[in-house]
Amino acid sequence: MTNLAVSPPQKVERSENEILTGLQQTVSASRLTLFLQCRLKFYYRYVLKLPKPKPASLHVGNVVHATLKAWHKARWIGTPLTLKGLHDEFSKAWDDQNKEEPVDWQGEEEDERLTAWRLCELYYRQSGFEHAEKPDAVEVPVETDLSSHGLPRLIGVLDLVQQRKIIDYKTSSTTPNSEKVAHTHEVQTSIYAILFREAASIREEGIELHHLVKLKNPKLCITQLPPMTDSQQNRLFHLLEAYLEGIDRKDFVPSPGMGCASCEFFNECRHWN
Amino acid sequence: MAVRLSANYSKKLGLPQYSSHSFSASVEVELTDLNQVESECQKLYQLLQQSVDQEIQQVGFVPDPKQYGQKGSSSGLRNGFHRNGNNQNGRQFRVHNGSQDRWACTDGQRGFILRITNENNLDKQEIEALAHRLYGLGVKHLNKMQASQLIEELLTLAGKPRQSRWHQQPQQQAA
Numbered sequence: 001m002t003n004l005a006v007s008p009p010q011k012v013e014r015s016e017n018e019i020l021t022g023l024q025q026t027v028s029a030s031r032l033t034l035f036l037q038c039r040l041k042f043y044y045r046y047v048l049k050l051p052k053p054k055p056a057s058l059h060v061g062n063v064v065h066a067t068l069k070a071w072h073k074a075r076w077i078g079t080p081l082t083l084k085g086l087h088d089e090f091s092k093a094w095d096d097q098n099k100e101e102p103v104d105w106q107g108e109e110e111d112e113r114l115t116a117w118r119l120c121e122l123y124y125r126q127s128g129f130e131h132a133e134k135p136d137a138v139e140v141p142v143e144t145d146l147s148s149h150g151l152p153r154l155i156g157v158l159d160l161v162q163q164r165k166i167i168d169y170k171t172s173s174t175t176p177n178s179e180k181v182a183h184t185h186e187v188q189t190s191i192y193a194i195l196f197r198e199a200a201s202i203r204e205e206g207i208e209l210h211h212l213v214k215l216k217n218p219k220l221c222i223t224q225l226p227p228m229t230d231s232q233q234n235r236l237f238h239l240l241e242a243y244l245e246g247i248d249r250k251d252f253v254p255s256p257g258m259g260c261a262s263c264e265f266f267n268e269c270r271h272w273n
Numbered sequence: 274m275a276v277r278l279s280a281n282y283s284k285k286l287g288l289p290q291y292s293s294h295s296f297s298a299s300v301e302v303e304l305t306d307l308n309q310v311e312s313e314c315q316k317l318y319q320l321l322q323q324s325v326d327q328e329i330q331q332v333g334f335v336p337d338p339k340q341y342g343q344k345g346s347s348s349g350l351r352n353g354f355h356r357n358g359n360n361q362n363g364r365q366f367r368v369h370n371g372s373q374d375r376w377a378c379t380d381g382q383r384g385f386i387l388r389i390t391n392e393n394n395l396d397k398q399e400i401e402a403l404a405h406r407l408y409g410l411g412v413k414h415l416n417k418m419q420a421s422q423l424i425e426e427l428l429t430l431a432g433k434p435r436q437s438r439w440h441q442q443p444q445q446q447a448a
């Protein structure tokens with residue numbers, strides 16, 4: 001990534017049109033996925049930026065990512081963490097996240113904390129990474145300019161690249177359906193493949209989705225996907241075009257459906273017309 | 274029929290100030306029989322590697338960064354990063370146009386690495402060592418992904434790590 005200043009930038013209020021222009025210039029997997037899922041939700045989150053309390057699940061996901069990052073970094077520099085070391089990293093990440101943006105736990109913090117730790121411990125024991133196997137990258141920000149295709153700049157952060165395999169870990173409350181996962185995550189995996197190819201000047205060996213499932217007995221589900229195909233890249237480019245055109249038209253209609261059950265903008269949406 | 278076997282061994286090592294030196298040696302031998310190829314390769318590899326390793330330890334002339342490139346026209350410093358004449362305790366980079374200063378990452382990344390280093394008084398030799406530790410390569414030879422990783426590490430070293438990035442998908446946290 002090249003455009004971040006060392007000193008924190010001054011916060012400048014931007015007009016809606018400026019925000020929309022920015023959203024057309026730079027796209028991430030989560031932005032595009034949300035736009036395709038529900039344009040109104042996208043509008044509330046990225047354009048109006050309506051403030052919402054941080055949900056516990058986000059805190060858990062952040063802490064798990066931070067802990068796994070510390071573990072992979074330690075493996076990389078040849079000082080692998082013991083389980084105790086991993087727990088220290090976990091505790092630090094939990095406190096840091098609490099300081100960064102507190103959650104209203106409503107008395108559930110200890111339960112959530114235990115759930116999060118069990119996911120980290122499970123991953124440590126079951127993911128099968130050899131301590132001696134060096135990663136190619138750990139939580140690395142990458143970007144690529146697709147303007148030669150008339151498309152925006154793509155940005156993203158790769159959780160882990162190991163022997164040319166792009167690995168993305170997720171926390172989830174339900175077991176993913178391995179048949180459907182390739183389809184439901186195709187936007188993200190295609191974007192990551194493009195980003196990796198551009199940044200490393202080689203083709204990925206494959207893509208793996210590592211779902212850490214928050215069950216009573218937590219589970220790790222690894223979905224292995226082949227490298228992105230040309231037709232997947234075409235599909236992604238069409239979706240990016242639709243995204244640009246939709247923003248141009250200010251097309252922010254709601255998409256009522258199953259996803260509404262967990263939508264943080266449900267109340268605002270009920271007043272939309 | 275005589276069989277000719279030629280072997281070459283070369284090694285490139287990073288030096289302070291993001292420079293490097295390399296040495297290569299080659300040898301050609303004649304064999305009487307193809308069955309000798311495998312054992313001869315083994316022998317030659319060992320011989321060449323030992324010889325190159327022995328010689329490459331002599332780093333020879335390494336320019337003083339405070340002096341090097343000071344003379345002559347200022348155009349030689351076009352790509353250099355200056356901070357209002359403050360020489361940052363002698364740690365200022367001087368980057369010259371020329372093939373030996375071509376970096377594998379983007380110009381923006383190169384500028385960013387130099388800027389973080391200079392502004393935070395980071396030790397360039399340590400950064401070079403860090404790049405070697407992570408990738409077995411000098412800073413200049415890192416590709417875009419590797420340079421981005423190095424930038425992350427430098428920001429952490431400078432006490433300015435970037436914020437976590439999983440703030441966007443509360444239902445299923447993704448990076």
Ligand code: SF4
Pocket residue numbers: 038039040041254255256257259260263264265266269270
């Ligand atoms: S409630 Fe449903 S339709 Fe409304 S913004 Fe949320 S996801 Fe979209």
